[in-house]
Amino acid sequence: MKVSFTVNGTPRALDVPANTLLVDLLRQHLDLTGTHVGCDTSQCGACTVHLDGRAVKSCTVLAGQLEGAVVTTIEGIGTPARLHPMQEAFRACHALQCGFCTPGMIMAAIELVEYGAIDGSDPAAVRRRVREGLEGNLCRCTGYQNIVDAVMQAAGKMR
Amino acid sequence: MYSFTYHRPGSVMEALECYRSADDGLYMAGGQTLIPTLKQRLAAPSDLIDLGAIAELTGVDVAPDRVSIGAFTRHSTVAAHPDIRRVLPVLADLAAQIGDAQVRNMGTMGGSVANSDPAADYPAALVGLGATVHTSSRRIAADEFFQDLFETALTPGELILRIDFPVPRRAAYRKFPNPASRYAIAGVLVAEFDDAVRVGITGAGPCAFRGSALEEALRRRLDPASIDGVEVPDAGFNSDLHASAEYRAQLVRVMARRAVADLLSRGS
Ligand SMILES: Cc1cc2nc3c(=O)[nH]c(=O)nc-3n(C[C@H](O)[C@H](O)[C@H](O)COP(=O)(O)OP(=O)(O)OC[C@H]3O[C@@H](n4cnc5c(N)ncnc54)[C@H](O)[C@@H]3O)c2cc1C
Ligand code: FES
Numbered sequence: 001m002k003v004s005f006t007v008n009g010t011p012r013a014l015d016v017p018a019n020t021l022l023v024d025l026l027r028q029h030l031d032l033t034g035t036h037v038g039c040d041t042s043q044c045g046a047c048t049v050h051l052d053g054r055a056v057k058s059c060t061v062l063a064g065q066l067e068g069a070v071v072t073t074i075e076g077i078g079t080p081a082r083l084h085p086m087q088e089a090f091r092a093c094h095a096l097q098c099g100f101c102t103p104g105m106i107m108a109a110i111e112l113v114e115y116g117a118i119d120g121s122d123p124a125a126v127r128r129r130v131r132e133g134l135e136g137n138l139c140r141c142t143g144y145q146n147i148v149d150a151v152m153q154a155a156g157k158m159r
Numbered sequence: 160m161y162s163f164t165y166h167r168p169g170s171v172m173e174a175l176e177c178y179r180s181a182d183d184g185l186y187m188a189g190g191q192t193l194i195p196t197l198k199q200r201l202a203a204p205s206d207l208i209d210l211g212a213i214a215e216l217t218g219v220d221v222a223p224d225r226v227s228i229g230a231f232t233r234h235s236t237v238a239a240h241p242d243i244r245r246v247l248p249v250l251a252d253l254a255a256q257i258g259d260a261q262v263r264n265m266g267t268m269g270g271s272v273a274n275s276d277p278a279a280d281y282p283a284a285l286v287g288l289g290a291t292v293h294t295s296s297r298r299i300a301a302d303e304f305f306q307d308l309f310e311t312a313l314t315p316g317e318l319i320l321r322i323d324f325p326v327p328r329r330a331a332y333r334k335f336p337n338p339a340s341r342y343a344i345a346g347v348l349v350a351e352f353d354d355a356v357r358v359g360i361t362g363a364g365p366c367a368f369r370g371s372a373l374e375e376a377l378r379r380r381l382d383p384a385s386i387d388g389v390e391v392p393d394a395g396f397n398s399d400l401h402a403s404a405e406y407r408a409q410l411v412r413v414m415a416r417r418a419v420a421d422l423l424s425r426g427s
């Protein structure tokens with residue numbers, strides 16, 4: 001089937017089998033391999049990208065659902081010279097170890113800051129909301145502590 | 160995943176027509192239940208009919224006594240909708256507790272309700288608030304809609320268009336989530352109306368149902384302590400690696416107590 005959508009600012013028109021998942025479309029058809037597959041059962045969040053600005057699990061979206069949509073992946077948010085504030089904060093706070101969950105974690109965290117109503121005057125309550133807001137993303141290395149630190153730090157800079 | 164023919168109709172009429180002309184058609188809303196099912200090859204439709212381009216299935220209409228929600232409304236939309244938060248806050252609260260952010264950004268009310276997963280959250284709201292399901296051919300009361308494990312009153316090809324919720328005086332929902340999936344091991348919605356108290360229960364049985372004995376006790380006195388004297392029989396309850404039937408019955412009582420306490424804290 002034919003599908004037209006925008007990826008990281010570039011319009012794309014592809015002809016792919018109807019049962020192609022967004023994550024395979026990105027990795028195999030567009031060589032955007034920053035988006036990872038951790039589970040393929042909709043649970044780990046490693047495959048998180050933005051679809052029309054909202055975080056989704058790209059292993060649980062079909063190509064046809066992309067018609068006319070705007071997709072942003074980890075490759076589309078910053079460059080090595082100009083990291084996105086969330087990437088910068090992950091580096092500064094040592095919020096990754098093996099890095100496998102990181103692209104999905106960063107995409108989920110950016111959406112959380114943009115839509116998640118995590119601001120507030122009580123830092124303990126904000127930390128709790130960040131933890132809850134990232135419940136769709138699993139990390140097997142860090143224990144999450146530094147990830148929460150990074151999201152708190154980036155949230156201040158993104159506003 | 161097996162292959163299928165993809166359709167993206169632009170209207171309800173077209174969607175029904177797609178279904179009629181397919182060998183073995185299947186509607187898809189957000190895909191958050193269906194795509195995992197297709198990946199596991201537990202479903203193999205000849206034709207997949209994506210409901211995502213049908214404007215008639217979206218939209219939220221809030222009146223003082225009724226909230227009407229299009230079937231293709233995403234969970235994150237319900238959770239954040241200012242008018243729903245004002246008039247029917249219990250529904251926004253419940254929607255915010257479904258799965259995780261990514262699932263809420265794709266999953267829809269119609270998909271959740273049509274699926275009738277025994278552990279899904281929305282069914283407790285439909286039953287507890289006495290909602291009406293508007294389909295392509297009729298209206299179905301929530302009490303008749305959920306029939307068994309993954310089984311509803313919908314006939315093949317029947318499409319949910321919208322769901323209407325009466326607005327109670329006040330209501331609250333409490334669930335005991337599975338710590339991994341966030342699905343309800345047991346979830347209870349208690350709603351106080353001018354002339355009745357309704358209790359909708361999910362997670363415990365094969366599908367959502369009303370807690371009649373709890374309703375009776377709470378009608379006499381709307382207080383968490385009223386639940387102490389009520390038996391919740393566990394016959395027919397789900398029993399799996401997450402919880403035994405007996406434990407689920409106990410969780411229903413605990414979630415009901417907490418929901419009543421929340422409800423009372425919302426004033427009258
Ligand atoms: C990791 C994860 C965690 C989750 N946790 C929870 C949770 O805690 N609580 C919870 O309640 N749910 C949970 N879910 C399920 C989620 O809420 C789904 O979004 C929902 O069950 C199905 O909605 P959908 O729009 O994705 O429907 P789809 O998956 O697209 O469809 C589901 C079924 O409904 C049918 N259908 C869809 N729309 C209509 C319609 N308008 N008329 C008739 N039939 C229709 C389809 O044919 C299909 O059979 C979770 C899912 C995942 C992946
Ligand atoms: S790979 Fe998509 S959620 Fe794990």
Ligand code: FES
Pocket residue numbers: 095096097098099100101102138139140141142
């Ligand atoms: S850094 Fe290794 S899984 Fe998160």
